[in-house]
Amino acid sequence: MSDLPHTILNILNNGPIADTAVTFPDVDTNTIQGALSSLASRSMVVFKPIEQEFWTLTVEAEEIIEKGSHEYRLLEEITKSLDGLKLADVSKVLGEAGKLGQLRAFKNGWVKKDGDKLVSNVSVTPDDITAKDLKTIYDTGTLADAKELTELRKRKLINKGKKLSYSVDKGPEYALEIKRLETDVTPEMIQSGSWKSATFKPYNFDAEGAPTPSGALHPLNKVREEFRQIFFAMGFTEMATNQYVESGFWNFDTLFVPQQHPARDLQDTFYIKDPIEADEPEDKVYWENIHKVHEEGAFGSIGYRYPWSAKESLRLVLRTHTTAVSARVLHKLAQDPKPARFFSIDRVFRNEAVDATHLAEFHQIEGVIADYGLTLGDLIGFMDRFFKRMGVNKLRFKPAYNPYTEPSMEIFAWHAGLNKWIEIGNSGMFRPEMLESMGLPKGLRVHGFGLSLERPTMIKYKLTNIRDLVGHKVNLDFIESNPAVRLDEDLV
Numbered sequence: 001m002s003d004l005p006h007t008i009l010n011i012l013n014n015g016p017i018a019d020t021a022v023t024f025p026d027v028d029t030n031t032i033q034g035a036l037s038s039l040a041s042r043s044m045v046v047f048k049p050i051e052q053e054f055w056t057l058t059v060e061a062e063e064i065i066e067k068g069s070h071e072y073r074l075l076e077e078i079t080k081s082l083d084g085l086k087l088a089d090v091s092k093v094l095g096e097a098g099k100l101g102q103l104r105a106f107k108n109g110w111v112k113k114d115g116d117k118l119v120s121n122v123s124v125t126p127d128d129i130t131a132k133d134l135k136t137i138y139d140t141g142t143l144a145d146a147k148e149l150t151e152l153r154k155r156k157l158i159n160k161g162k163k164l165s166y167s168v169d170k171g172p173e174y175a176l177e178i179k180r181l182e183t184d185v186t187p188e189m190i191q192s193g194s195w196k197s198a199t200f201k202p203y204n205f206d207a208e209g210a211p212t213p214s215g216a217l218h219p220l221n222k223v224r225e226e227f228r229q230i231f232f233a234m235g236f237t238e239m240a241t242n243q244y245v246e247s248g249f250w251n252f253d254t255l256f257v258p259q260q261h262p263a264r265d266l267q268d269t270f271y272i273k274d275p276i277e278a279d280e281p282e283d284k285v286y287w288e289n290i291h292k293v294h295e296e297g298a299f300g301s302i303g304y305r306y307p308w309s310a311k312e313s314l315r316l317v318l319r320t321h322t323t324a325v326s327a328r329v330l331h332k333l334a335q336d337p338k339p340a341r342f343f344s345i346d347r348v349f350r351n352e353a354v355d356a357t358h359l360a361e362f363h364q365i366e367g368v369i370a371d372y373g374l375t376l377g378d379l380i381g382f383m384d385r386f387f388k389r390m391g392v393n394k395l396r397f398k399p400a401y402n403p404y405t406e407p408s409m410e411i412f413a414w415h416a417g418l419n420k421w422i423e424i425g426n427s428g429m430f431r432p433e434m435l436e437s438m439g440l441p442k443g444l445r446v447h448g449f450g451l452s453l454e455r456p457t458m459i460k461y462k463l464t465n466i467r468d469l470v471g472h473k474v475n476l477d478f479i480e481s482n483p484a485v486r487l488d489e490d491l492v
């Protein structure tokens, strides 16, 4: 059928098509639908779908048509052997069909028991209704007897299918010929004047343009950039953070985290196997100070009083927080102590069970402020101003514990959308054990705070699963289609 649209138009000339499945039994539904849609787009036809149920046979049913139903075959066997069939032999003779046939044959009253035998209970061979019905379904796709259909379906002999076809009628622009629709005015048309009588294809202003492939900034990068700009605007300098592998010394010991602290356990921290150890830090005074402040105390502190191990301190880890970076930067600041503000936003690693809100690697945003005579009130005041720039206006502080800060505070923000306080960060004033070991002068106090980058990003983009953001299940459509962000819209 090379020219289906014209054939359809010709048939319509004699009246509507009631069912395309009847008129075109050999043409598949997609081809019919394509032809009808193209004619309908020119208003030459109108068409409506017809959904029809039909039944198909299972392999077992096809076998029944060929060989007879199980019950019929059983009766045949019984009549063949003049004095009946031993019950024990039913399966032998008929295989699996035997048991089923027996059940049905009894139900139909075709057979009865005689001692240990089955004998016929009918004088004339009955009709094999099951086989007959299945044949009808095979030929016509259906059966008038709805009850029998249900029964056959229960017996898993037939399955229901759906067939789509169409009824078709003339449309307002019906004609026998399909007019060629011109898309361009050509020089030839102008010369010959044929443009005057040509029919032009109307513009489709609803057509969407082809999407142009392009790169997209990841939401984490956009939010990171927002934070960077806030830090810069508040006079911070960015710390270099390109070092994922740290020694236990910089990640823990310098921060006065004792070597028995649970955070240093294998379950929480990733340790490097090869190489297993870092070199001792160059600043031997500092190295010795840390040893001392842990083991016996120094700078006014009584220390933890445990045998500090240099080996443990030199073990290499994937940094668990960016405070390791801050420690390095503050140690450098001790060479020329003065008020300063530093920040970093980068990746950290923790040996955590991965779930909807936790990953084994994530990003931390960290800020450090060093100045003479700082107080806890300054830290609270700074937090208020910092988060206000992100549009977070209501903060609460809860006393907390960090080995390296005293006092320490968890930061909670009021989330109007969720209608509750959510924890957004951790902060505190670095301990003298940490700062004075580095050689920073007593009066120079240092505030620190940290928060994750993922948390505000998820709130901003209304994500409930962190794996929508990072990992192999990331939805690229989401990454590409989300708008450039301003943090303050939704965090309020």
Ligand SMILES: N[C@@H](Cc1ccccc1)C(=O)O
Pocket: 320, 321, 322, 323, 366, 402, 405, 426, 427, 428, 447, 448, 449, 450, 451
């Ligand atoms: N390092 C802390 C955050 C923090 C940084 C600086 C000072 C106090 C706390 C954390 O990982 O949660």
